[in-house]
Amino acid sequence: MEEPTKGTVTPFASMFPFDEAQKAVKRVEDAIAEKQKELDHLKQFIADNTNLINLVSCLPDELHHDVMVPFGKAAFFPGRLIHTNEFRVLLGEGYYADRTAKQTIEILKRRGKALDSQAESLKANIKDLRAEASFFGSTAAEAAEGLVEIREDYVEKSSSADQSKSEKGDNKVTIEDDEYAHIMSRLDELEKEELAAEGENDSDEDEHTYTADSDNESGEDECIDIVEGDNESGEDAQINAAKRDSDGHEYNQTEANFNNFASQTSLKTRKTQKQTEVKNLSVEALSNKFHNQLDTTDQPNCTGLTVQPVPKDDMSNRKHPTRIEKSIPDEKDLLLPGVKKKVEAASSSRNEAPNWTTKSRFDRFKCFTGPIEECSSITEENSQNQTVTSSQTPVRASSPAFDSSKAFTGSIVERVDNVPTSQERSATSSQSPNSQPSKPVSRFKMQRR
Amino acid sequence: MESYRQDKIQKFEEFVDRRLKPDLVRAIAERDKVFEQQKTFSDLRKNIENLEKNSVTRLRTLINLGSEVYMQADVPDTQRIFVDVGLGFHVEFTWSEALNYISQREEKIARQIEEYTNQIASIKAQIKLVCEGIRELLQLPAEKPLPGHVF
Numbered sequence: 005m006e007e008p009t010k011g012t013v014t015p016f017a018s019m020f021p022f023d024e025a026q027k028a029v030k031r032v033e034d035a036i037a038e039k040q041k042e043l044d045h046l047k048q049f050i051a052d053n054t055n056l057i058n059l060v061s062c063l064p065d066e067l068h069h070d071v072m073v074p075f076g077k078a079a080f081f082p083g084r085l086i087h088t089n090e091f092r093v094l095l096g097e098g099y100y101a102d103r104t105a106k107q108t109i110e111i112l113k114r115r116g117k118a119l120d121s122q123a124e125s126l127k128a129n130i131k132d133l134r135a136e137a138s139f140f141g142s143t144a145a146e147a148a149e150g151l152v153e154i155r156e157d158y159v160e161k162s163s164s165a166d167q168s169k170s171e172k173g174d175n176k177v178t179i180e181d182d183e184y185a186h187i188m189s190r191l192d193e194l195e196k197e198e199l200a201a202e203g204e205n206d207s208d209e210d211e212h213t214y215t216a217d218s219d220n221e222s223g224e225d226e227c228i229d230i231v232e233g234d235n236e237s238g239e240d241a242q243i244n245a246a247k248r249d250s251d252g253h254e255y256n257q258t259e260a261n262f263n264n265f266a267s268q269t270s271l272k273t274r275k276t277q278k279q280t281e282v283k284n285l286s287v288e289a290l291s292n293k294f295h296n297q298l299d300t301t302d303q304p305n306c307t308g309l310t311v312q313p314v315p316k317d318d319m320s321n322r323k324h325p326t327r328i329e330k331s332i333p334d335e336k337d338l339l340l341p342g343v344k345k346k347v348e349a350a351s352s353s354r355n356e357a358p359n360w361t362t363k364s365r366f367d368r369f370k371c372f373t374g375p376i377e378e379c380s381s382i383t384e385e386n387s388q389n390q391t392v393t394s395s396q397t398p399v400r401a402s403s404p405a406f407d408s409s410k411a412f413t414g415s416i417v418e419r420v421d422n423v424p425t426s427q428e429r430s431a432t433s434s435q436s437p438n439s440q441p442s443k444p445v446s447r448f449k450m451q452r453r
Numbered sequence: 454m455e456s457y458r459q460d461k462i463q464k465f466e467e468f469v470d471r472r473l474k475p476d477l478v479r480a481i482a483e484r485d486k487v488f489e490q491q492k493t494f495s496d497l498r499k500n501i502e503n504l505e506k507n508s509v510t511r512l513r514t515l516i517n518l519g520s521e522v523y524m525q526a527d528v529p530d531t532q533r534i535f536v537d538v539g540l541g542f543h544v545e546f547t548w549s550e551a552l553n554y555i556s557q558r559e560e561k562i563a564r565q566i567e568e569y570t571n572q573i574a575s576i577k578a579q580i581k582l583v584c585e586g587i588r589e590l591l592q593l594p595a596e597k598p599l600p601g602h603v604f
Binding site: 063091 | 494501519521522524531535537
């Protein structure tokens with residue numbers, strides 16, 4: 005089972021021979037006996053002391069006591085004690101002091117305390133020795149029984165060190181990845197800023213025209229899509245195909261939107277889209293399907309966001325909550341029959357624009373209920389802010405999205421979720437046709453891969 | 454043969470260690486006690502002689518109450534003295550009677566001491582004998598007894 009080098013088995017008897025253990029026990033017990041004798045002696049002293057205290061306390065009661073006065077060790081004189089309140093007490097080193105009965109009692113009590121502490125220490129000593137003796141005794145017994153000690157080196161330490169090393173290496177890699185991601189995100193951010201700046205310039209004029217355009221175009225397209233989706237939703241095999249079609253369709257549409265939005269910056273936007281593609285590829289590398297789903301779906305949202313903030317209104321923002329609440333039950337109703345599972349498995353089939361968005365959101369709620377709720381509120385605020393500074397929003401929105409695509413950490417995914425939720429809201433409320441096209445892009449990409 | 458000799462040696466050694474040496478220790482302890490008695494009585498004799506010489510009739514002394522706490526005691530009449538005669542009996546003597554008794558007691562104590570000394574010497578001799586027997590059994594060359602090597 006285990007390598008022989010890993011551990012050693014030593015019989016207890018070889019390490020602690022029975023005889024030796026017995027000898028140790030005997031020695032310790034002798035020590036205990038000695039200590040016990042000392043303790044008895046000490047106890048004798050204590051008893052004497054207390055007796056003397058009693059004696060000294062009662063001697064002054066009488067003027068004199070008839071006693072036998074010792075004369076040497078073997079002889080007595082009949083006599084009596086006089087001056088019964090005068091005691092001569094040895095202080096030590098041959099010095100004596102004349103004290104009264106009370107003072108003498110105090111002295112004796114102090115001596116008694118010292119004796120008590122000595123006795124306590126001795127008792128503790130004996131206790132320790134007893135424990136030692138019992139240990140030796142048990143050891144001897146175990147040795148006699150033929151117990152063996154199995155000793156094995158703790159190998160885990162070295163392996164853990166290796167692990168830490170490898171972890172370090174991983175960290176390095178991740179750091180590098182992070183750095184790369186950071187650089188890329190920064191680049192993207194700058195690009196977005198540029199784009200936004202240009203957008204800002206045009207925003208006043210373009211805003212309305214663009215919204216109109218997008219509403220018209222995407223709305224129409226969306227309707228077609230919806231029709232398609234509805235028709236084919238029942239059939240498993242065809243859903244994918246339909247999606248693919250619709251995805252492609254809408255992908256193009258987004259591109260068109262982009263072009264509409266700023267024809268001058270179309271190249272740049274395409275670039276960014278390419279980048280998102282690249283990122284999506286890396287996302288795929290993660291091979292986490294759910295994350296894939298999220299990221300890919302979110303990505304386009306963000307790209308969509310860059311386009312979208314322009315049409316946002318105060319009105320639309322206010323509408324958000326109610327709209328969402330409505331949309332969820334709607335979606336449920338719609339999705340219930342048969343298709344539902346398929347929808348979930350394939351992350352979503354776009355039966356209807358609002359439904360789809362809510363659906364994805366619904367899924368996410370399932371997965372990250374807490375954080376999303378929190379962040380969604382935040383994003384709502386954000387979106388409100390966005391209405392004020394609509395031109396800046398793209399930058400803001402874009403940066404988290406890109407981050408998420410590169411660094412595949414859970415927390416970032418959460419962040420990504422937040423953005424889309426706001427996005428989706430806006431989509432559901434006012435921009436559903438507009439946002440819709442962006443989503444299919446992701447679907448399309450996924451499918452392509 | 455060899456094992457028999459080993460057994461014999463072991464028996465002798467055990468005899469020395471378990472019997473003779475404890476006996477010796479006990480005898481010495483007894484003799485020490487008797488020496489102490491001798492000293493006590495000689496002290497008492499000296500003290501009584503001192504009282505006689507100074508013709509002390511009243512004595513004021515300090516009594517040890519224990520733990521070196523002393524109290525003054527007054528002896529109104531020193532003519533009568535109670536002397537321990539053994540077994541917890543004290544006999545009331547006058548000074549002359551006491552001195553007489555003490556001299557007799559001292560003689561007895563001296564005899565006791567001699568007795569104990571003889572006993573101790575015999576025990577030592579036995580130990581020596583057994584050690585010699587062991588030496589013979591081991592066939593070691595006879596060694597000169599070292600001076601001061603008691604046992």
